[in-house]
Amino acid sequence: MEPIQVAGITFRLDPGKPLYEQIVDQVQGALARGDVNLNERLPSVRELAQLLKVNPNTVMRAYQDLERGGLLMTYRGQGTFTTDKPEPVERLKQDLACRAIAQLVTEMRRLGFSREQALTLFEEVKWS
Incomplete structure (x- = not known):
């Protein structure tokens, strides 16, 4: 699937992995990198599902996971x-960094x- 740019987030979906997990990962990555601002409106569940050509329940599940993690907020009637x-x-940034370091340590x-x-x-x- 070709990458799709939506609200500062580049979605690259791999049909071999759970789609909702990929949506969660890609929104988290965009937030951690600063590609998406704080308090920025995201597409509705229906809009994102249509753009990504996935079931709206998939997007809803991803949004709910992100909301439980404190990364998204949904306001009735506002989005x-x-x-x-x-x-x-x-x-989130600390968690992602710790995961990356753990993978590096395992490989080393x-x-x-x-x-x-x-x-x-x-x-x-270092930082070269």
């Missing part, structure tokens, strides 16, 4: 918005690096 508070987004262990070697390598690479 769905990203959170207006920076704290949930900061928690697989490659046979010691903790000290990994830290040395990380210091060398």
Whole structure:
């Protein structure tokens, strides 16, 4: 499926993975990167479902998960918005960073690096 740009979020859906999880992941990624602003209106469930060519229940489930996580707010008659508070987004960024670091540590262990070697390598690479 070709990428679809909606409200600052680029959706790339892979039919081999649960669609609602992909929608959640891509909205979270856009929020974490700052591609979407705080308190920004998102497309309605129906609008996004039509654009992505998915069942509206799929989008509703994703929006509900994001709302439970404090990242979205839905106001009756007004629509769905990203959170207006920076704290949930900061928690999300920390969580995403921890997951990425955990994957890196797992791969470095697989490659046979010691903790000290990994830290040395990380210091060398740092922010170059």
